Amino acid sequence: MSNVFFRIIAPDLDEDGAQRAARDVARHLVSRGYVSEAPVRYLPTSLPRYLPGPRYAELYMERPAKYGAAFGGVEITATRDPRFYENGQEGFTVSCPFCHQQAVGLLWQKAMTSYHYGSSGILLCHVCRKLERIDRWTYEPNVGFSRLCISFWNAPHLREDRLHELTEVVDSPVKVIYGAY
Ligand SMILES: [Zn+2]
Numbered sequence: 001m002s003n004v005f006f007r008i009i010a011p012d013l014d015e016d017g018a019q020r021a022a023r024d025v026a027r028h029l030v031s032r033g034y035v036s037e038a039p040v041r042y043l044p045t046s047l048p049r050y051l052p053g054p055r056y057a058e059l060y061m062e063r064p065a066k067y068g069a070a071f072g073g074v075e076i077t078a079t080r081d082p083r084f085y086e087n088g089q090e091g092f093t094v095s096c097p098f099c100h101q102q103a104v105g106l107l108w109q110k111a112m113t114s115y116h117y118g119s120s121g122i123l124l125c126h127v128c129r130k131l132e133r134i135d136r137w138t139y140e141p142n143v144g145f146s147r148l149c150i151s152f153w154n155a156p157h158l159r160e161d162r163l164h165e166l167t168e169v170v171d172s173p174v175k176v177i178y179g180a181y
Pocket residue numbers: 096097098099100101125126127128129130
């Protein structure tokens with residue numbers, strides 16, 4: 001069965017900021033009744049997942065009923081190092097933060113592997129020859145690195161005012177990633 005999701009990431013948050021935002025977002029979602037009070041351990045990912053709360057439908061642009069049994073669940077993740085979050089569709093570009101040229105796919109993948117295994121993750125720009133860590137390149141349109149990730153599973157799109165509300169709680173610029181696996 002395929003899963004649709006959207007994620008809110010905040011690429012500019014540092015480690016402390018991400019921890020603080022994760023706590024504040026959880027408190028906010030629980031206090032508004034958007035999610036259940038305590039997360040459950042969701043077996044496929046083994047991550048704590050908040051189940052829909054009594055006012056969950058108020059988060060979304062449309063009524064969520066059609067998503068049936070697969071519906072719902074919010075995961076809030078704060079990590080020490082930035083993680084790469086994508087949309088499951090591989091349709092994105094990576095460009096140099098200095099000269100804006102697109103990265104060579106193979107070099108990017110190598111740097112990504114290195115980063116993933118705790119190495120430098122440095123990527124060389126083949127045009128301006130500058131070196132920069134992979135999480136500091138520019139990602140478009142809807143992927144990116146972040147220490148904070150709020151994932152909403154199998155739910156309709158978030159209402160604009162709710163996104164605004166959550167952005168205020170996060171207190172840092174956010175990016176919303178819509179995706180499917
Ligand atoms: Zn460059």
